[in-house]
Amino acid sequence: MERAIVPPVPDAAQAPAPVLEIRDYTLGYNTPAGRFEALKSIDLQVWRGPTLGLVGESGSGKTSLAWAIMRYLPENAVENSGTIELSGENLRAKSVPEILAIRGRRISMVFQDPSTSLNPAIRLGDQIAEVLVQHRGLTLKEARGEGEALLARTGITRPADMMLRYPHEASGGEKQRVVIATAFACNPELIIFDEPTTALDIITARQILELFGRLRDETGVTALYISHDLGLVSRIAQDVAVIHDGVIVERGSCASIFKAPRQPYTKALLAAVPRPDLRIAPPAPDASAGDLLSVEDVSVNYGNAPALLRFLSPPRADAYGARSVSLGVRPGEILGIVGESGSGKSTLAKVLVGLQTFEGRLSFGGRAFTSRRMIDRDYRRAVQIVFQHPDASLNPRQRIGTILSRPLRLYDLVPPADIAARVRALLEEVLLDADFAARYPHQLSGGEKQRVAIARAFAAEPSLVICDEITSSLDVSVQASVARLLIELQRRTGTACIFITHDLNLVRQLAHRIAVMQHGKLVDLFDIADVTSDARDAYTRSLLAAVPIPFDAETDPVTSEAGAGNMP
């Protein structure tokens, strides 16, 4: 059962016609700025049996292709050439009623975010039943019974109970199970999975992947799995097609593409996937120097009512963003903080930069801070933050030069006459042209904006920079270059760094120590060398197990626990 999640390769002779065949398909969008070619002469076949993984970065056209197969294109889309055939029938030639009969019945789709793909006003059970009534002609009563059976198959423990719930009463993982059950409801010929785990937490995502593998093996459905995550695709697909700028640049079996990529783009993409065994961080600083910043027993309670009303509503136990967190950052070290969403890692970041009221104590530079009000400009200069969303972290009405000069002026770091020169130097340090200073943020790409945000943080000449998920909204290749840039700056300036992320492979590449948070508590803190030690917390171990090292069949513990659908 080494790689049970991937089914055996069918005999070439046994696999006659592909289920889905796309030939010379070209798609463009009319925009006021002219025609934008989203897909260029796409040739793609999906056979029954092996799952095809379609890998591409944002803007590569992978989602456009999914919509084209579903025949759900916006009004400004123009199809120039080609055919899309489902079991030999050209979908492009079908009328609207014919397509409506095919969608959900013969092709179905699982979307990225289950919270938006389910109708919040309809009970989950009725959403499944609707598909069965519509396409299989069951009565409502039969459909509900069948729906329950489908839910049970997706590993939901009490399907009858789940049928009666509304989407907001179910967790993200449960909702995605319902969506998957709906997709499988009519035993379609083809299911398109469009990043079905991207919006989910690490452990939930892992369970959904296992469910995908199990259902596929049980039903033998043909699947097209779209993702930006090469590591993930390497584990669940048999064949891979790499799409870039609307062109399929390379396609082949997983083994051949991951072991010996031929195209430069594929090579670059593979090289950008973070691998914990390839460390990029400088050596750890001396641990005996004492802590630069220490967090002592810090709690954040979001449930606190205004002072006047506090006697009416006692503090709620479930509203803690952080609970009695204590940890220290050493000078010059990179401390990784990992955890799932809602674990309190971003709350802690906000406390550290004085954006969040807290209880407890911060010690920094020989001074103690026991409330947000005590945090002054000296502290703020020394502790800088870089946020997650490059699109939101730069003021859209200010030029890059103005944005970068702000910390210089605010903290009087350079004489006014030298500010322009310093801004140019800062831009060059983050590998951007000096003439970026005259541009506005919307003229920059996501990666460039994030470089500017990093430059702004380092402009203050801080002793600690907090990076709050700075790579999570970037594409894989950009993510790698931003991470390397940060490490390079960190090495040159000796600034300590707190690197908050949910990407375990990335943090294992660059952190000296890792702190693990869960439900607002610090559950584990360890040196990178001890990551696989037996002393690790159970939660740390389950996180690590959920994210195996990419392309490494030896250490992949995939499906030995495939039945563990109800892990905590």
Next chain:
Amino acid sequence: MSELIRTPPGAVGALLLALIIVAVLFGPLLAPYDPQTFYTTVRLQGPSADHWLGTDQFGRDLLSRLLHGSRATIAFGLGATGLGVCAGSLIGVSAGVAGGWVDSIIMRTLDGLLAVPDLLFTLLIVTMLGGGTGHAMLAVAVAFTPGMARIARSSVLSIREREYVLAAVARGESQGYIILREVIPNAIGPIVVEATIRVSFAIMIGATLGFLGLGAQPPSTEWGLMVAEARQFMFRSPWGVAVPGLAIAVAALGFNLFGDALRDSFDPRRRR
């Protein structure tokens, strides 16, 4: 600007506004007759070669009165809206920035005021202050204030949580810098759009007040007043009512379409 007139509604709105601007700036020069002179031989006429849009009950030339009246009407709309926007934005931004109980008290009070329809509110204030253009303008401005404050506040609230504002707070920027340089420049879009659309309401309320005899007073020339004066004779000659009525509609439509186009151009999803 070129983006604004790219869509048909935007182009129509801009065209109508251009017409209005020409009337306001050059109206008295373009007018063929004096707006107050009675030509008693040609009372209540339809359009003719001499009087393109006809004449009213005193034989005054409707086109000339329309051109002269544009100033009072448009000035009323812009003035009332301007005052309302300034007062509303000030209150809304303060509430949004202050937060907490200050915000609660201001907003609950405004909620109460918002429950009163604009026209009724205006009538109430005019009744208390007495009629006349100045009072009417003030009344409309006061009636607009709660709605504008609401929009300004919600705009500020959404901007305040953006990461670039958080970054400024984390940097230790002063409150004044954050409000003036980070928040307001980004919050201004929705306020400008709402203001443009509201100019059309202000023009209509101003005309209504003129019609009711609570706004501009005879013998001054104002579109709403023109409708009021011609009302008695509307079955003998509809032109006296139709011409200024249509002009009000055109002005309102122009501002409205332009405001819509402006809103679309601020919406990044509709750009490009």
